Amino acid sequence: MSEKVRSTLSPRSATGFSLPATILLTLGLGLWCYMFIVARSAGTARIAAWIVFAGIMTLFFLLLRTGQVSKYRRYFFVAIALLFFPEFIAQLLETRGTMMLGAVEILKTETPYCHIVTSVVLLPWLVTGKIVFPAGTGAIASMLIIWGVATLAIGRGWCSWACFYGGWDDGMSRLARKPLLKIGVTNKKIRYFGFAMLAFVALASLGTLLSVYCDWLCPFKIVTEFGAVDSLRSYAAFLMFVLLFFGLVIVLPFLTKKRFQCMSFCPMGAFQSLLNKFNLYRIRIDEGKCIGCRICSDACPTLSLSLPETDEGKRVPIVASTCTRCGECMTACPKNAISYGYVFCRGKSLFGGWREKLEGRTGAAAAALRRITGTIDELLSARALFVYSGFFIGMVFLSSFGTGTVNRLIRLAVQGSFLMR
């Protein structure tokens, strides 16, 4: 399809959920949100908790009602990232007095454990039985439980809904109106570079029994914690962290409008891609509706839509395992051909048969039944349950860190201090 024809196509307005389905889903999430965020807080933190609660509920309601999944997901996702770091850093400053990780914390195995480490330490652990990272068993176990449940629920959707790092490059990739640096949407070397990173850090960590990624390559070290800068080695490592953060998380996403860090560098992202099939959801492309315009593949921030040539010459995209289920392709598609679907049910409706039986029947009872089955159908649709699961997992991370940051901001405004002590 020529560029001229493509430029005339515009995204269709998204279809939102009905008001009853929206209210029911929002109430369902609101209950969990109340238990995780508001009920656990006390004192001034309760005000912060209510603010975070209201923010999550508003975004979730708007997402459902307008059907603009990618837009409100992004707001939520960026908020997770921006609210995570201030609280994390403040806690380090309060407990250690510095963001730097000293020998004492390493010896005491008190280093905070993030999910990216899992992809790094898994192979050495499987082969040698040793975890090459100085974290306590409790920290590792709790992160693994959250990550395991999330992976079973939304697969690599983790990288667009829950990861507290991903919001940085997701947000940066949306700042420019058009890509200032174009990269081929079918560039396999860029798409699969993340897998090479995974192979590299896993094998290098196995060979050296060191956490190579954390020691040298994590772009988020400078906004979390890093080894004490007191030697030639640590200066070099710190310089690497700074370059990687600004290069991969800020500059390249801004220039290319692609999530460079998540797509091509994060070993955890590649690891999630390997596990992407072990959950209920898939991205479905309706071949009947698709006109092969490739707008979706241009919009995909992780180059996850490949374009094989079909017999008729039409190019219907194929969703790769690297898809983070962010919903950008759905928003961009001019024919509404892309949607969330279940792995076991290719049809859109679970209760379609019921409603067909009610077609043509008149009367208040039939109308009420049609409405009820329609709402149940919406509630049990893959789209509803996927975005519900995504928001739920993201909310778990926001619950403590988000509330903490908002609480500190209130404290900063009222008492002039961001730190508690």
Added chain:
Amino acid sequence: MIQEGLLLGLSTGSFCAISCAPVAIPFIFSEKIDGWKQNAGLVGLMLLGRLAAYIGVGFLVGELGGYAVRYLDPEIQRRLLGISNTLIGALMIAAGLMHNFPGLKFCRKFKSVYRPGWGSFLYGLFTGLNICPPFFMAASRVFGTGDGLSGMLYFAMFFVGTSVFFLPLLGVHLFKDRLQTVRLVARLALILLGVYFFLFQGLFYGSVGRFQ
């Protein structure tokens, strides 16, 4: 003594395999392999390279006897390890670039001289010179003999014992041909691991130790 070398290899060979995995796995997966014969040939040549290194070290350490203590000196060990890792890294980078950017002038030149068989042998040779703890144990046992031939024999049996842990590499061809993406990933990983070996495990480690 023959039995002892074999048992030492069998009991500690997993450590050798772990040390060599970052080199062996991306190399084998990055090569275009048509069948089991070619795969077995590459693995065999890699093992042959290790055998050559082991026998050479075994002979030298056995022959030199007490003088070989210098070879086991930590400072010399570190420098040797740094050199072998630098060479491994350079080979991996060159091979990775050749696979990924065949159009570059350097890559065209390198391709004209590069043969997977030779590459495999050299990888084996350089990794075989790595003084990992099992290797150190074998060397310490041999330098007391004062006999080069005994040293060679001991290391040859040690090699046989450790080689058991490399046998899984013979199965690479079974699923590799179905996954072209694996080859692409392995070729990219070859460059990354090459840079890591060349700089961090090679130049930096060999010159300033733990790079502190």
